[in-house]
Amino acid sequence: MALSTFRSRAFVRAVVLTLVAVLGVGAFAQFGGKPARAFLGRFVPALAPPPPQGPPATLDKEYVYAGGRMLAIEEGGGFSGLHALTVWRPSNFQWRSLDISVLPNQLTTTTLGQSGDIPVAGDFDGDTKADAAVYRPSNGQWIVRRSSDDVTQAAFTLGGQAGDVPVTGDFDGDGKSDAVAFRPNGGWWHVRSSLTGQNLTPISFGAVGDQPIPADFNNDGVAEIAIFRPSLSCFYIRQANGTAQEIYFGSSTLNDKAVIGDYDGDGDIDIAVYRPSNGKWFIRQPDGSAQEINWGISEDIPVPGDYDGDGKTNVAIWRPSTGVFHIRKADGSTLPFPVVGQSGDIPVTPMLKR
Ligand SMILES: [Ca+2]
Ligand SMILES: [Ca+2]
Ligand SMILES: [Ca+2]
Ligand SMILES: [Ca+2]
Numbered sequence: 001m002a003l004s005t006f007r008s009r010a011f012v013r014a015v016v017l018t019l020v021a022v023l024g025v026g027a028f029a030q031f032g033g034k035p036a037r038a039f040l041g042r043f044v045p046a047l048a049p050p051p052p053q054g055p056p057a058t059l060d061k062e063y064v065y066a067g068g069r070m071l072a073i074e075e076g077g078g079f080s081g082l083h084a085l086t087v088w089r090p091s092n093f094q095w096r097s098l099d100i101s102v103l104p105n106q107l108t109t110t111t112l113g114q115s116g117d118i119p120v121a122g123d124f125d126g127d128t129k130a131d132a133a134v135y136r137p138s139n140g141q142w143i144v145r146r147s148s149d150d151v152t153q154a155a156f157t158l159g160g161q162a163g164d165v166p167v168t169g170d171f172d173g174d175g176k177s178d179a180v181a182f183r184p185n186g187g188w189w190h191v192r193s194s195l196t197g198q199n200l201t202p203i204s205f206g207a208v209g210d211q212p213i214p215a216d217f218n219n220d221g222v223a224e225i226a227i228f229r230p231s232l233s234c235f236y237i238r239q240a241n242g243t244a245q246e247i248y249f250g251s252s253t254l255n256d257k258a259v260i261g262d263y264d265g266d267g268d269i270d271i272a273v274y275r276p277s278n279g280k281w282f283i284r285q286p287d288g289s290a291q292e293i294n295w296g297i298s299e300d301i302p303v304p305g306d307y308d309g310d311g312k313t314n315v316a317i318w319r320p321s322t323g324v325f326h327i328r329k330a331d332g333s334t335l336p337f338p339v340v341g342q343s344g345d346i347p348v349t350p351m352l353k354r
Contacts, residue, residue, distance in 0.1 A: 084097040084098055084099040084100065084101075084108075084130060084350075085097065085098040085100065085307065085325045085338060085340045086098075086121075086130065086340070086347070086348040086350075087318070087323070087340055087341030087345035087346060087347050087348065088113065088119035088132075088134075088345065088346045088348055089341070089342075089344070089345050089346075090113075090115070090117075090344065090345075090346060091344060092111070093111050093112060093113040093114060093117070094109055094110070094111050095108075095109065095110045095111070095112060095119075095132045095348075096108075096109050096340055096341060096345075097109075097130070097132075097340075098338055098340045100307065100308075100335075100338070101309060105338070107340075110132050110145060112132045112133075112134060112143065112145050112152065113134040113143070114134075114136070116136070116137060116138060117134035117135065117136050117137075117143075118134060118135045118136075118137065118166055119132075119133070119134050119346055119348050120133045120134065120135050120142070120166050120167070120168060120179075120348075121133075121168065121348050121349055121350060121351045122144075122168035122177030122179070122351055123147075123175075123176065123177050123351065124144045124146065124155065124176055124177050124179075124194065125144075125146040125147060125148045125149075125176065126174065126175040126176035126194075127146075127147055127148040129147035129148075130147065130348075130350065130351065131144050131145055131146055131147045132144075132145040132147075133145065133155075135159065135166035135179075135181075137159075137160070137162070137164065138160075139157065139160050140157045140158055140159040140160020140161075140164070140181065141154055141155075141156075141157050141160075142155050142156055142157070142158060142166070142179050143155060156179070156192060156197070158179050158180075158181045158190055158192045158199065159181025159183070159190060160181075161181075161183060163183065163184055163185065164181045164182065164183050164190075165181070165182040165183075165184065165211075165212055166179065166180065166181060166182075167180045167182060167212045167213075167214060168180060168214075168351060169191075169214030169215065169216075169223030170194075170216070170222060170223050171191050171193065171200065171214070171222055171223050172193045172194065172195040172196070172222065173221045173222040174194055174195045176194035176195075177194065177351065178191055178192055178193055178194050178223075179191070179192045180192075180212065180214060182206070182210075182212040182227075184206070184207065184208040184209065184210065185208060186204055186207075187204045187205050187206030187207045187208075187210065187227075188202050188203070188204050189202060189203045189204070189205055189206075189212070189225050190202050191203075203225060203238070205225050205227065205236070205238050205244070206227040206229075206236070207229075209229065209230065209231055210227040210228065210229050210230075211227060211228045211229075211230065211257075211258055212225075212226070212227055213226045213227060213228050213235070213258050213260055214226055215260055215269050216269065217237050217245075217268075217269050219267060219268060224237055224238055224239075225237075225238040226238060228257075228258035230252060230255065230256070230257070231252055232248065232252055233248060233249065233250035233251055233252040233256050233273065234246060234247065234248045234249070235247040235248075235249060235258065235260075235271055247271050247284070249271050249272075249273060249282070249284050249290070250273035250275075250282060251273075251275070254275050254277060255275070255276060255277065256273035256274065256275050256282070257273060257274045257275075257276065257302060258272070258273060259272045259273060259274045259281065259302045259304045260272055260304075261304040261305070261306075261313030262306075262311070262312065262313050263283045263291075263304075263312060263313045263315070263330075264312060264330075265310065265311040265312035265313075265330070270283055270284055270313075271283075271284040272284060272304075274296070274302040276296075276298055276300075277298055278294075278298070279294060279295060279296030279297050279298065279300060279317070280292055280293070280294055280295075280296075281293040281294075281295055281296075281302075281315050293315050293328070295315045295316075295317060295326070295328050296317040296326070297319075299319065299320055299321060300317035300318065300319050300320075300326075301317060301318045301319075301320065301347055302316070302317050302349075303316050303317060303318045303325065303347050303349045303350070304316055304349070304350075305349065305350030306350070307325075307327050307335065307350075308327070308329060308335060310330065312330045314327050314328055314329065314330070314335070315327075315328040316328060318341070318347035320343050320344075320345070321343055322339070323339050323340060323341040323342040323343065323345065324337045324338070324339050324340075325337065325338060325340060325347075
């Protein structure tokens with residue numbers, strides 16, 4: 001969708017949406033001192049009808065069970081499936097990934113990382129399969145096991161300062177994940193282009209406390225720089241001209257977390273938050289209202305992703321106490337609950353489709 005189309009639509013939707021032109025990227029830091037608005041302590045009830053049903057996902061009819069547990073075969077080798085259910089185990093650095101797109105479901109294990117590493121989700125070799133990858137805060141090294149040939153590379157260095165936040169997005173549009181080190185102090189985005197192997201010119205967008213959430217918000221094939229500011233429960237999406245689209249959604253006092261995704265499958269990233277205290281999901285509708293979905297309890301970790309491959313992001317959580325992924329289908333039913341990890345594991349949220 002063209003940017004102009006996106007914008008005109010955004011204006012039509014402007015019930016609660018405010019566009020703020022920020023003069024220059026440096027000026028964005030001014031938001032850091034902005035007083036919190038009392039916005040949306042409660043939500044407008046969901047008025048939108050249930051999303052239309054797409055073609056039924058077939059995977060859920062084909063799971064193989066034994067005694068209530070999903071059968072899986074364990075194999076070495078590379079990862080499979082862009083949206084496999086994946087956890088990383090800090091105690092032994094094992095990656096465990098269940099590919100539910102094949103039968104029988106395949107549990108792939110591989111070992112990568114060391115103490116202190118942070119697992120990152122990405123497809124660095126562009127084969128549409130997630131690669132096991134970690135970011136090493138001590139020296140800024142990114143270590144990637146390419147799914148295409150199962151080769152592990154100490155790929156490159158990006159970041160390495162205390163507090164740097166590793167994320168990925170495809171900023172050059174080559175279909176491969178680009179590494180990002182978001183430096184909260186100054187809100188600096190350090191992006192390494194997979195196309196050139198060079199770092200892009202750093203851009204300041206955000207501030208301390210912000211969560212980087214890069215994604216292709218305008219459907220032009222490349223990711224936009226974007227942040228979620230928990231203190232205001234506000235999303236800021238950087239536009240091509242350096243200004244920021246500002247979308248308040250959710251409650252800062254209730255500690256909402258950003259869980260963007262394409263929940264209705266229309267190709268556009270949807271603004272959404274997860275409320276840990278009561279396990280509620282709020283998905284912003286085109287008219288600015290919120291679709292509310294109960295999915296989770298206070299201990300759960302939200303892990304939205306298109307697990308059933310219908311093009312719609314599934315509302316999903318991973319429960320640390322049981323190691324179970326609970327995945328909600330678009331029609332409100334549930335996918336089977338595979339056990340993939342255990343307490344202490346770190347679920348690796350699937351990357352967004354480009
Ligand atoms: Ca890959
Ligand atoms: Ca790229
Ligand atoms: Ca884009
Ligand atoms: Ca959408």
